[in-house]
Amino acid sequence: MTPSAxxxxxxxxxxxxxxxxxVDGVDILVHPATVHALIGPNGxxxxxxxxxxxxxxxxxxxxILLDGDDIGGRQQHVIARRGxxxxxxxxxxFRRLTPLESVQFAMLAAAGQSGRLWGRAAAAQRDAAxxxxxxxxxxxxxxxxxxxxxxxxQRALEIALAxxxxxxxxxxxxxxxxxxxxxxxxxxxxxxxxxxxxxxxxVLSEHDVDVVFGVSDTVTVLHQxxxxxxxDPAMVRADSRVSTVYLGEGS
Amino acid sequence: MxxxxxxxxxxxxxxQSTRRPGQPAAGMVAAAVVVLLLALAGLVWSPEAxxxxxxxxxxxxxxxxxxxxxxxxGLVSFAQAAFYGIGAYGIAIGWLHGQLPFWLGAAAGxxxxxxxxxxxxxxxxxxxxxxxxxxxxxxxxxxxxxxxNQGGFTNGATGIFGAMVPTWLAEPQGGYYFTLAVVVIVxxxxxxxxxxxxxxxxxxxxxxxERAEALGVNVFRxxxxxxxxxxxxxAIAGCLFAIYSQSASPDLLSWTNSGEPIFMAVLGGMNTFxxxxxxxxxxxxxxxxxxxxxxxxxxxxxxxxLVIVLFKPSGLAGIMADLSRAAxxxxxxxxxxx
Numbered sequence: 174m175t176p177s178a179x180x181x182x183x184x185x186x187x188x189x190x191x192x193x194x195x196v197d198g199v200d201i202l203v204h205p206a207t208v209h210a211l212i213g214p215n216g217x218x219x220x221x222x223x224x225x226x227x228x229x230x231x232x233x234x235x236x237i238l239l240d241g242d243d244i245g246g247r248q249q250h251v252i253a254r255r256g257x258x259x260x261x262x263x264x265x266x267f268r269r270l271t272p273l274e275s276v277q278f279a280m281l282a283a284a285g286q287s288g289r290l291w292g293r294a295a296a297a298q299r300d301a302a303x304x305x306x307x308x309x310x311x312x313x314x315x316x317x318x319x320x321x322x323x324x325x326x327q328r329a330l331e332i333a334l335a336x337x338x339x340x341x342x343x344x345x346x347x348x349x350x351x352x353x354x355x356x357x358x359x360x361x362x363x364x365x366x367x368x369x370x371x372x373x374x375x376v377l378s379e380h381d382v383d384v385v386f387g388v389s390d391t392v393t394v395l396h397q398x399x400x401x402x403x404x405d406p407a408m409v410r411a412d413s414r415v416s417t418v419y420l421g422e423g424s
Numbered sequence: 425m426x427x428x429x430x431x432x433x434x435x436x437x438x439x440q441s442t443r444r445p446g447q448p449a450a451g452m453v454a455a456a457v458v459v460l461l462l463a464l465a466g467l468v469w470s471p472e473a474x475x476x477x478x479x480x481x482x483x484x485x486x487x488x489x490x491x492x493x494x495x496x497x498g499l500v501s502f503a504q505a506a507f508y509g510i511g512a513y514g515i516a517i518g519w520l521h522g523q524l525p526f527w528l529g530a531a532a533g534x535x536x537x538x539x540x541x542x543x544x545x546x547x548x549x550x551x552x553x554x555x556x557x558x559x560x561x562x563x564x565x566x567x568x569x570x571x572x573n574q575g576g577f578t579n580g581a582t583g584i585f586g587a588m589v590p591t592w593l594a595e596p597q598g599g600y601y602f603t604l605a606v607v608v609i610v611x612x613x614x615x616x617x618x619x620x621x622x623x624x625x626x627x628x629x630x631x632x633x634e635r636a637e638a639l640g641v642n643v644f645r646x647x648x649x650x651x652x653x654x655x656x657x658x659a660i661a662g663c664l665f666a667i668y669s670q671s672a673s674p675d676l677l678s679w680t681n682s683g684e685p686i687f688m689a690v691l692g693g694m695n696t697f698x699x700x701x702x703x704x705x706x707x708x709x710x711x712x713x714x715x716x717x718x719x720x721x722x723x724x725x726x727x728x729x730l731v732i733v734l735f736k737p738s739g740l741a742g743i744m745a746d747l748s749r750a751a752x753x754x755x756x757x758x759x760x761x762x
Contacts, residue, residue, distance in 0.1 A: 248637075248642075249634075249637045249638050250637050250638075250639075250640050250641055250642050250643070253637075253638055253639060253640035254640045258638065258639065258640075259638060261635075261638075265632060265634065265635045265638075266631075266632065266635070267627070267628045267631035267632050267635065267636075268631055268632070269627070269630075269631050270624075270627060270628060270631060274624060274627075274628075275628070277624065278621075278624050278625060278628045278636075278639070279639050281621045281624065281625070282625070282636070282639045282640045282641045283639070283640060286621050287621060287622070287625040287640075287641045287646065288621070288622050288625065288645070288646060288649065289620060289621040289622055290616075290617055290620050290621075290622045291616070291620060292620060292621065293619050293620065294619060294620060294621045294623060294624035295619065297621055334635070334639065337639075338639055338640060
């Protein structure tokens with residue numbers, strides 16, 4: 174990977190809850206058009222760090238920079254409009270909308286047309302929305318009720334919603350949790366295809382180590398709120414500390 | 425293709441696979457037939473019957489405008505009566521103090537409602553659910569007290585009565601046709617808003633505001649816009665009341681009056697566009713009939729509300745949808761539902 178200005182950067186961030194440092198002085202550099210994975214055992218601080226990166230939580234100290242700008246304290250919709258969006262670990266959908274409506278809504282929002290009072294929403298970007306649903310394997314369920322989809326299909330819709338905004342930077346919190354191997358494979362292929370072809374940048378936190386080593390350019394391993402290793406997958410896999418604290422445990 | 429006016433919103437999209445583009449939905453045709461029948465009624469019905477129908481049509485608009493917030497925005501607002509009342513007071517106060525022409529008074533009342541909605545909305549929409557409902561209720565009470573106490577300006581508890589509308593509007597047919605035209609036009613405008621990208625955004629926020637925010641939508645601004653649009657609709661309905669009754673009084677702004685369009689919407693089916701309109705008609709005539717025969721008419725309507733909430737939350741529209749599905753099966757069609 175050629176050195177370039179990082180798209181997203183964490184500088185010495187700490188997050189303290191009730192005297193407990195869930196994230197304790199973490200530095201991360203995410204370069205454009207790469208996949209950067211955050212892994213670590215339960216309680217390592219993955220989710221907290223993730224919430225800091227998305228701007229959902231404010232760091233106790235340290236800074237989160239998107240394109241060199243501090244996003245600390247910015248509102249979610251402002252951050253989203255700057256090209257950073259996320260998928261949620263707990264599926265978060267528009268349950269009473271159809272997948273087609275949901276994706277059309279996300280596309281309208283990304284185009285700054287969510288407040289348009291004229292024209293029919295049903296006609297807006299319909300073909301593009303259907304094509305996106307097809308690419309995540311939801312073509313047959315475009316007109317179903319989102320809340321009634323199977324768990325795996327809801328995960329796929331979750332990702333389609335994030336992709337519908339055509340983000341530059343996509344943060345995925347355990348994207349394949351609860352998916353079947355086939356569904357996981359489809360999502361991994363889709364995301365890595367977008368990284369190679371469209372220059373999408375992805376940060377993902379993952380439990381499934383196989384998923385991580387297969388798609389990532391950089392893997393950062395967290396343990397007790399600190400980074401214990403960071404680098405390309407082969408290097409991280411070879412790191413002895415990683416195998417003791419994480420890979421050795423349970424898997 | 426959201427033209428199936430009586431479809432439950434969750435099922436809105438399903439008919440589009442079976443209907444060719446440009447082919448009008450059954451609900452659209454039914455609505456057009458109803459409007460045609462209403463226009464004919466103006467020629468043949470007695471002045472008394474027309475007066476009742478005119479009042480009912482005003483309530484239709486009140487319910488449809490309120491349901492923009494309730495059904496599409498998921499917002500239970502008790503401020504709608506305040507906006508309704510301000511619309512009526514615009515005409516009445518303009519006439520009493522300024523000798524304003526009727527049209528100017530109406531415009532002033534509607535504009536005042538919009539301004540009030542910006543203030544009430546900007547404060548109330550900072551909170552959620554119960555607190556939102558309570559804040560809107562508190563504001564309505566505030567407006568009520570102002571109307572009730574500022575005797576020099578509003579005539580206080582007595583209200584304002586008099587020949588405040590042009591003669592042709594005070595006549596049964598003139599008033600009726602004008603009301604019908606306004607209700608049809610404003611309802612169509614509301615429908616255009618509901619199916620627009622803005623309408624979709626409202627539904628998305630209703631379902632999951634955090635997700636909408638994460639997708640780049642400023643939830644507060646969209647909800648405030650919906651709040652003001654709904655208030656303008658309610659104020660126009662209030663103007664129609666002033667035309668019908670040639671009066672404005674503080675009880676228009678009482679918070680219990682805010683409950684009525686909510687009741688109508690729930691009765692008719694708040695997840696559909698025209699359900700609340702049907703609810704308003706049924707509510708009005710049930711009220712008319714019950715007050716003549718039963719002293720405790722509120723008990724009957726309260727019981728009805730209980731039954732609907734418990735057993736048929738989709739309201740009359742849900743019952744109609746069930747019936748049309750059953751009729752479809754009788755005719756040997758499967759209906760094409762996936």
